[in-house]
Amino acid sequence: MTVYGMMAPGRTEPYVSRFIYVFCVDYYAYSSPISREWVYRGIVVSHLETKHFIASEMDFDIGRNVIIMNEKDAKELGLGPNTRVRLIKGDRTKGAFVAITRTMVAPGKILVSREVARELKIGKEDTIGVKPVPVPPSFVALQKRLHGQRLSQDEMYSWIKDVVDGIYGETEIAAFLTSQLYYELSEDELHALIKAMVETGSKIEFEDTVYDEHSIGGVPGNSKVALIAVPTVAAAGLLIPKTSSRAITSPAGTADTMEVLARVDFSPEELKEIARKVRATLAWGGKLNLAPADDIFVNIERKLSIDPWHQMVASILAKKVAMGVDNLVIDIPVGRKAKVKNMKEADELAGLFIRQAARLGMGIRVAITFGGQPIGRTAGPALEAKEALQALINRRGSKSLVEKALSIAGLVIELSGKVPSGQGVEVAKEIFEKGLSYEKFKQIIEAQGGDPNVKPEDIPIGQHTYTIESPIEGAVTHIDNAAITAIARAAGAPFDKAAGVYLHAKIGYRVNKGDPLLTIYSSSAIRLQEALNIASKYSPIIVEGMVIKTLP
Numbered sequence: 001m002t003v004y005g006m007m008a009p010g011r012t013e014p015y016v017s018r019f020i021y022v023f024c025v026d027y028y029a030y031s032s033p034i035s036r037e038w039v040y041r042g043i044v045v046s047h048l049e050t051k052h053f054i055a056s057e058m059d060f061d062i063g064r065n066v067i068i069m070n071e072k073d074a075k076e077l078g079l080g081p082n083t084r085v086r087l088i089k090g091d092r093t094k095g096a097f098v099a100i101t102r103t104m105v106a107p108g109k110i111l112v113s114r115e116v117a118r119e120l121k122i123g124k125e126d127t128i129g130v131k132p133v134p135v136p137p138s139f140v141a142l143q144k145r146l147h148g149q150r151l152s153q154d155e156m157y158s159w160i161k162d163v164v165d166g167i168y169g170e171t172e173i174a175a176f177l178t179s180q181l182y183y184e185l186s187e188d189e190l191h192a193l194i195k196a197m198v199e200t201g202s203k204i205e206f207e208d209t210v211y212d213e214h215s216i217g218g219v220p221g222n223s224k225v226a227l228i229a230v231p232t233v234a235a236a237g238l239l240i241p242k243t244s245s246r247a248i249t250s251p252a253g254t255a256d257t258m259e260v261l262a263r264v265d266f267s268p269e270e271l272k273e274i275a276r277k278v279r280a281t282l283a284w285g286g287k288l289n290l291a292p293a294d295d296i297f298v299n300i301e302r303k304l305s306i307d308p309w310h311q312m313v314a315s316i317l318a319k320k321v322a323m324g325v326d327n328l329v330i331d332i333p334v335g336r337k338a339k340v341k342n343m344k345e346a347d348e349l350a351g352l353f354i355r356q357a358a359r360l361g362m363g364i365r366v367a368i369t370f371g372g373q374p375i376g377r378t379a380g381p382a383l384e385a386k387e388a389l390q391a392l393i394n395r396r397g398s399k400s401l402v403e404k405a406l407s408i409a410g411l412v413i414e415l416s417g418k419v420p421s422g423q424g425v426e427v428a429k430e431i432f433e434k435g436l437s438y439e440k441f442k443q444i445i446e447a448q449g450g451d452p453n454v455k456p457e458d459i460p461i462g463q464h465t466y467t468i469e470s471p472i473e474g475a476v477t478h479i480d481n482a483a484i485t486a487i488a489r490a491a492g493a494p495f496d497k498a499a500g501v502y503l504h505a506k507i508g509y510r511v512n513k514g515d516p517l518l519t520i521y522s523s524s525a526i527r528l529q530e531a532l533n534i535a536s537k538y539s540p541i542i543v544e545g546m547v548i549k550t551l552p
Helices: 071-077 114-120 139-146 153-164 170-182 187-199 222-235 254-258 268-278 292-304 309-322 343-359 381-394 399-415 424-433 436-447 481-490 525-538
Strands: 002-004 020-028 039-047 051-057 066-070 084-089 092-101 109-112 126-132 211-215 240-244 280-284 327-334 363-370 464-469 474-479 500-503 516-522 541-544
Touching: 051 071, 051 114, 066 071, 071 092, 084 114, 092 114, 109 114, 109 126, 139 153, 139 170, 153 170, 153 187, 153 292, 170 292, 170 309, 187 292, 187 309, 187 343, 211 222, 211 240, 211 309, 211 399, 222 240, 222 254, 222 280, 222 381, 222 399, 222 424, 222 436, 240 254, 240 268, 254 280, 254 381, 268 280, 268 436, 280 436, 292 309, 309 343, 327 343, 327 399, 343 363, 363 399, 381 399, 381 436, 381 500, 399 424, 424 436, 464 525, 481 500, 481 516, 481 525, 516 525, 516 541
Parallel strands: 051 109, 066 092, 211 327, 240 280, 327 363
Antiparallel strands: 002 020, 020 039, 051 126, 066 109, 084 092, 084 126, 464 516, 474 541, 500 516
């Protein structure tokens, strides 16, 4: 990297005329029969002058770090549309992008997006500094990643720090994420990524040993497993302050489903107090500033419907390290149309988790579970919340849901050393069948601001519905996880909490012609039609009779 300046007479440092900064990055790789030649040379000329403005928060949600300024101010600072700037208020700084207007704001004033206002704690009319920024040094790290070259720990930290500071937009971040689909991170890079994600955010520490469980997802209906597993672990006396992200590619994440019943967004102090009172939480990690780069990455992964393996491992483990987790159970569902298709892939991913956890000093068990069809009968936040609540109240439910939840809880209990290996599931089952899991779940709901006496029938679901019926008499031989997910998301899940899919039949069920197979729910008639279009195209449930085909 070379920085060029002008030396003024009698000065011992480069003189930048009227705060003009010339920034050059030279990046070379040699050419040979077995390597490709890449040459990158960027020259950016920017004013380094800081100008102060009266800032107010926008009254609309734009979903990214943006400021709107008058074109006269933009011209004076040499800024164009979508130019990067650094915003400064006291000791707080935040990166943002510029939008320019002639009439929306007067000269000397700016509007800032909600994200910026929250980060900088901007009041009704605060004075903040706006400073243009050149191409940051970490851009070289992104270029190396795009070309398949390895990043050092310092380069990875520099990149992640600038992502968290808002220096980069969605284009650069999407490039970093998609690069992992073609050039996998090495294990050293992955470790550096996890550390950087932790170090650029906050950490929460507890006095007791902390336990947690986490599923990689990829199977519709999986988000409700934690609603049974977590209170069961807590009822066994262990501390399990679970935090989850929202759905990336599935119809619901655990945070989306729990939000149907109670609040999930807490400050670190609030979360610690809840955990102290009831020994458990079912919260969203976004507001806690734990590994904040992860929330930025997840938002873009969701839009692209991608979830690179190494980034997923980094996402999960970084959040757990920041949360002070000592012992962790990872659930890897395996099945056709799941994230992990076969046992070979599952073993590889499990090894990745185990090796990285060891480097982080974390105890870990990995459960490889059946993911060949949806978990339980529902997919979508409200429907899954109803099903989990019914199972807890009745102390029984769909086998794929209850058995999986108690197996996961049992493994967590075994990690504590309180019971011998192989006996944890029996302990978890006894806790569940005695109603202790439900009592603990009620405590969690109440501590998180919900109604502990809520009943399944109290939970509203989409008023626009359509039921798909079996065209023949026969047996259900296949359920397409990807199709169920696509249908539920087209219906509006997870953003429409009331949207989703209810399965009347699972693999192996015998049905008659005209029997219901699945019902789609949505709050929007238009979205329901979109879901039906997908259902008609992809055949989410296959029913076959004894005669499969006749010839000629």
